Amino acid sequence: MPHYLTELYSAKPAWLALPRQGRQQFLAAIGSAMPGLSALGVELITFGKVDQSKLHAASQTFFAVWRCPDATALEALVxxxxxxxxxxxxxxxxxxxxxTDLAGHLAELGAAA
Known part of the structure; x- marks a missing residue:
């Protein structure tokens, strides 16, 4: 069964203080790592900015959603x-x-202590 990772994140002062060139270098390094993740079966579902106008919105600025074929790939991603x-x-x-599917999740919720 697939495993998923949802990240919620906001920039720290260190990012805000990083010059544009430093940001570009860091983001280029992130991008260059993507083929290695793909080789493990890790799939990016989406990236985005959190819509703060939605009811119960997360306080973080951004989100990412990933799908992994198994727990081993998920651990490698994290x-x-x-x-x-x-x-x-x-x-x-x-x-x-x-x-899991809806029935499985409803069972998980029903069993919550």
């Missing part, structure tokens, strides 16, 4: 993000786990 230096520049909240 580790790769950390190793990139991402967390030096962005406050991030991760929600990750195995995906």
């Amino acid at each position: 580790a790769g993000i950390a190793q990139s230096g991402w967390h030096e520049y962005f406050d991030t909240i991760n929600a990750a786990g195995r995906g």
